[in-house]
Amino acid sequence: MASLFKKKTVDDIIKEQSKELRGTQRQIIKDRTALERQEKQMMAEIKKMAKSGNKEACKILAKQLVQLRRQMGRTYSVSSKVTSMSTQTKVMNSQMKMAGAMATSAKTMAAVNKKMDPQKTLKSMQDFQKENMKMGMTEEMINDTLDDIFDESGDEEESQDIVSQVLDEIGIEISGKMGKAPAAGKSIPTAASSKATISDEEIERQLRALGVE
Known part of the structure; x- marks a missing residue:
């Protein structure tokens, strides 16, 4: 009803x-x-x-x-x-x-x-902004540190590559000069084995020829 x-x-x-x-x-x-x-x-x-x-x-x-x-x-x-x-x-x-x-x-x-509560809301927003700024500064510092580390590592690696290249080129040239001498075997002398048979003056001369002071 x-x-x-x-x-x-x-x-x-x-x-x-x-x-x-x-x-x-x-x-x-x-x-x-x-x-x-x-x-x-x-x-x-x-x-x-x-x-x-x-x-x-x-x-x-x-x-x-x-x-x-x-x-x-x-x-x-x-x-x-x-x-x-x-x-x-x-x-x-x-x-x-x-x-x-x-x-x-x-x-x-x-x-x-x-x-x-308007005051609490305003304080929460201010705290968020402050912590966000801190986080940004921390992130920037970390990025700068990582950049420095990677830059140093890259410089060291690049320097090592240059040295290795110079030594290889010296070894190749020395091997060419040593080709006239009697060889103990058919293997080509390496840079490490060649350095033991040449003088310091010869090494310096090769470095100057390659433009390495």
Whole structure:
């Protein structure tokens, strides 16, 4: 029994009104279709009377045709008004839903503002900014240290490559000079084995020739 006396909401009322307007629109279209059929029949009847020479019947049918067409014109006007009312109903429904959403949002914002302490919020933001700055400085220091380490390691590696290249080139040249001497085997002498048989003056001369002071 309680459901029978349930109070209708605004949304329910709007839905019922929209349903009624759609039904009215369908009925108007149905009536206009019937009038169009009647118009065709009347036109055919007027042509028939005209062929038979019955002018009085033609005049009467012509007046009826004029009234019929006026009635058809009114159906278009009514249909346009019904469409406008349906559109207004939809707009009203959207506005009411928007108003409800805004009311809900306002209540939520009011509850949040009531529980939010502006001073604590400001302090939290300031603390976050301060810690973020510290983190940025720490990261920058770490990156600088790593860059220094990698730079030093790279310089040392590059220097070692240059020395190795110089020694290899000396060894290759020395091997060419030692090619005339009797060889103990077929293997080519390396830079390490060649350095034991040449003088310091020869090494310095080779270094100067390569542009190494």
